[in-house]
Amino acid sequence: MAAVTDEPDSRRVLTEADWNERSTLTRNPYYLSKTLAERAAWAFMERERPAFDLVALNPFMIMGPSLGTGLNVSNRIVADIINGVYPGILSLTWGIVDVRDVAIAHVRAADVLGAHGRYLLAQDPVSMRTMVAWLREAGYDRVPGLPSRSLDNAAGNLMVRLNSYMQPAGVGSYLRTHIGRVPRYDMSKARQELGLILRQARATVVDTARDLELHGHVPPASEAR
Numbered sequence: 001m002a003a004v005t006d007e008p009d010s011r012r013v014l015t016e017a018d019w020n021e022r023s024t025l026t027r028n029p030y031y032l033s034k035t036l037a038e039r040a041a042w043a044f045m046e047r048e049r050p051a052f053d054l055v056a057l058n059p060f061m062i063m064g065p066s067l068g069t070g071l072n073v074s075n076r077i078v079a080d081i082i083n084g085v086y087p088g089i090l091s092l093t094w095g096i097v098d099v100r101d102v103a104i105a106h107v108r109a110a111d112v113l114g115a116h117g118r119y120l121l122a123q124d125p126v127s128m129r130t131m132v133a134w135l136r137e138a139g140y141d142r143v144p145g146l147p148s149r150s151l152d153n154a155a156g157n158l159m160v161r162l163n164s165y166m167q168p169a170g171v172g173s174y175l176r177t178h179i180g181r182v183p184r185y186d187m188s189k190a191r192q193e194l195g196l197i198l199r200q201a202r203a204t205v206v207d208t209a210r211d212l213e214l215h216g217h218v219p220p221a222s223e224a225r
Contacts, residue, residue: 001014001058001059001060001061001095001120001122001183001185002020002023002028002030002031002033002034002035003019003020003031003034003035003037003038003039003058004016004018004019004020004058004120004185005018005020005183006020006021006022006023006027006028006031006177007022007028007177007178007181008093008178008181008182008183008184009181009183009184010181010182010183010184012184013184013185013186014120014183014184014185014186015120015185015186015189016058016117016118016119016120016189019035019039020032020034020035023035026169026173027173027177028170028173028174028177029169029170029173030170038056038058041054041056042054042056053115053116055109055110055115055116055117055118055119056117056118056119057102057105057106057109057118057119057121058118058119058120058121059097059102059105059120059121059122060094060095060096060097060120060121060122060123060183060185061074061077061094061095061096061097062074062096062097062098062099062102063075063077063078063096063097063098063099063204063205063208064098064099064100064204064207064208064211065099065100065207065208065210065211066099066211066215069215069216071212071215071217074096075208075211075212075217077094078131078135078205078208078209078212078218079212079217079218081128081131081132081135081145081146081147082135082140082143082145082146082209082212082218082219083143083145083217083218084143084144084145084146084147085145086128086147087147087149087151088147088148088149088150088151088156089128089129089132089147089148089149089150089151089152090128090151090152090156090160090179091127091128091151091152091153091156091157091160091179091180092127092128092152092178092179093125093126093127093128093181093182093183094125094126094183095122095123095125095126095183095185096122096123096126096201096204096205097121097122097123097198097204098123098198098199098203098204098207100199101121101196101198101199102121104196105119105121105190105194105196108194108195108196109194112193112194112195114193115193115194116193119187119189119190119193119194120185120186120187120189120190121187121190121196121198122183122185122187122198123198123199123200123201123204124201125182125183125184126201126205127152127182128147128152129152131205132146132147132148134202134205134206135205135206135209138206138209138221139221140209140218140219140221143218143219157179157180160175160179161175161176161179163175164176164179209221
């Protein structure tokens with residue numbers, strides 16, 4: 001989705017027709033890299049006219065069980081929430097998608113004869129407050145780091161924006177362009193053309209937390225109780 005938008009905008013619904021036109025080397029440079037990479041792929045198809053087709057999958061933040069012990073950036077968000085990295089519940093809202101559904105989408109994109117163009121992949125948007133509630137229900141209610149202070153308000157947003165200038169450049173620009181914003185998007189194309197039905201976001205978040213336990217990145221929920 002970094003190739004689709006630079007920042008959430010609750011006033012409009014994103015579709016496959018949207019492109020990120022705002023990221024730069026100093027503003028969300030990671031997003032810029034994704035945008036340039038996909039544009040280069042489509043430019044290659046237009047220029048070279050190869051015998052094969054190109055289908056692009058544009059997932060939002062990919063979470064879920066990992067095949068390895070490493071901690072990727074997306075799953076780290078759940079780990080950081082549980083481990084107390086955040087000072088409170090921030091006004092951040094993410095579009096997420098389960099890694100298992102992304103895998104299925106790749107297979108469908110290759111197998112479905114009519115698959116073409118781009119496909120957005122994302123469950124319904126999930127706020128940090130909702131994610132914290134799901135983790136509490138899953139048994140992390142007494143983990144000391146799980147945030148409880150309400151910073152998802154105007155004062156909290158101002159504090160985050162001011163603090164963002166003391167963060168590494170990439171983190172700072174991400175916070176300034178995402179705090180207090182809610183993404184909206186339409187993934188009906190993937191449902192209709194690929195027959196893709198995404199699992200519920202709660203299941204993805206809880207399964208991610210359990211996997212983080214397995215690899216020792218967060219305290220077990222059984223110990224938290």
